[in-house]
Amino acid sequence: MPRLSTLSNPTGLIDIEKKRLALQLDDSGHHPAFSLLRLDTTDLSLAGNLLVVVIARRGNSEQRIELGPLASFSKAFHSLVDLGEDGPLTFRVLLVRPDTPKLVAAAEHVRPVGHGESESFIGLEPADLKQLPWEIEVHDQEGRATIRFNRDIYQSAGAAESDRMFMGLLLPEAVRSIARTISATPGMLEDEHWQPFKSWLAVHGITEEPEPDREHEWCDEVVHAFCDRFEFASQLKESLSKESEA
Numbered sequence: 001m002p003r004l005s006t007l008s009n010p011t012g013l014i015d016i017e018k019k020r021l022a023l024q025l026d027d028s029g030h031h032p033a034f035s036l037l038r039l040d041t042t043d044l045s046l047a048g049n050l051l052v053v054v055i056a057r058r059g060n061s062e063q064r065i066e067l068g069p070l071a072s073f074s075k076a077f078h079s080l081v082d083l084g085e086d087g088p089l090t091f092r093v094l095l096v097r098p099d100t101p102k103l104v105a106a107a108e109h110v111r112p113v114g115h116g117e118s119e120s121f122i123g124l125e126p127a128d129l130k131q132l133p134w135e136i137e138v139h140d141q142e143g144r145a146t147i148r149f150n151r152d153i154y155q156s157a158g159a160a161e162s163d164r165m166f167m168g169l170l171l172p173e174a175v176r177s178i179a180r181t182i183s184a185t186p187g188m189l190e191d192e193h194w195q196p197f198k199s200w201l202a203v204h205g206i207t208e209e210p211e212p213d214r215e216h217e218w219c220d221e222v223v224h225a226f227c228d229r230f231e232f233a234s235q236l237k238e239s240l241s242k243e244s245e246a
Contacts (some may be wrong), residue, residue, distance in 0.1 A: 014044060014105035016093065023054075025112035026077055027126055027156065032089065033077040034112065036067060039093065039104075042112060046070060046095060050104055055092040059084040070095060089125060109142055112157075122147055122174045124157035136174045138181045144194035145178050147171075164239050168232045172223050179222040183215035204229055 022038035036054060048071030056063045063082040067073040083089070091112075095105040111123050127148040129135065138145045147160075147170055154160040161167060180199070182188045189198045189209055201207070204225040210218035227233070 013103060014046070014095075016041070016044075016095075016105050016107035018107055018110060021093060021107055021110055023093075023110055023112050024077075025089070027151075029079075031079050031080045031081050034091070035075055035077045036073065036093065037075055039070070039073065040094075041070065044105070044107060049098055050095040051098050053094040053096055054078075055094065056080050056083060056089065057091070058089045069098070074139055085128065109144065122171065122178075124149065124160055126151035126154070126157065126160075128152075134170060136170075136177045138177050138183070140181055140188070141190070141193065143195075143197055145174055148174075164235060168236045168239075171230075172227050172232060175218070175226045176223045177220055179210075179219040180215075183210035183218055186210075186212075 016039075020038075020040040021036070024035045026033045026035075034054070034056065040051065048162070050070045050071060052067040052070055052073040053068060054065045056065070057081075061082060061084040063080050065078050067078075080089075089112075091110040093107040094103055094109055096103055111112070123144065123146045125146050125148045127135075127150065129148065129150040133152065133153060134144060134147060134149045136147055149157075149160045149166075154163070155164075182197075188194055189201075200246050201222065204222070206222055206225055208218075
């Protein structure tokens with residue numbers, strides 16, 4: 001089958017909501033492996049013979065895996081041997097006609113279970129960072145950010161996410177990085193990729209976009225609104241109190 005263009009977007013393309021999918025990642029081996037556990041196309045009127053194709057991306061590398069027809073696609077783990085070792089890992093899930101490379105439906109920027117975007121649209125990725133404990137990457141063309149954590153400290157995204165101390169200290173700075181990126185580019189929130197984050201800001205009471213000469217103050221407002229909602233300082237204080245009592 002001819003290779004699908006990543007720019008393919010024919011008229012009538014169906015956008016598959018991410019909540020319809022569950023993709024599991026196993027990164028315990030030499031190469032990561034994934035399984036598409038669930039793909040719910042109920043009420044989408046899609047033919048069962050459509051071919052399910054997953055495209056995994058990391059850095060400048062990608063790997064394409066065919067999982068078979070929609071009605072009986074493979075849920076086995078598939079090893080990602082062709083990907084680079086650095087950069088965030090994302091997936092595209094495509095539904096393609098079996099007799100033509102025409103794209104019928106797609107889910108973009110799919111994150112594995114446990115690596116998914118939180119309310120702050122921030123994903124988690126293990127990485128080989130040597131002595132660097134963590135770093136934050138803002139993907140300005142995708143409307144999201146990634147916290148890359150040292151895999152020698154946490155073996156999985158789930159382990160990092162379950163550490164209240166780690167997440168409580170990291171998430172506010174990740175949000176600040178996103179705010180700085182937006183404030184440095186006038187009109188960025190009008191881009192379609194950033195509409196979900198714009199809606200997220202509104203939930204936190206931030207309805208005004210950054211104004212010239214007030215970028216720093218706007219970033220502070222975003223971070224404080226986020227921290228006030230989730231009470232990070234109170235949670236960290238509580239965790240420390242429990243540790244001292246143990």
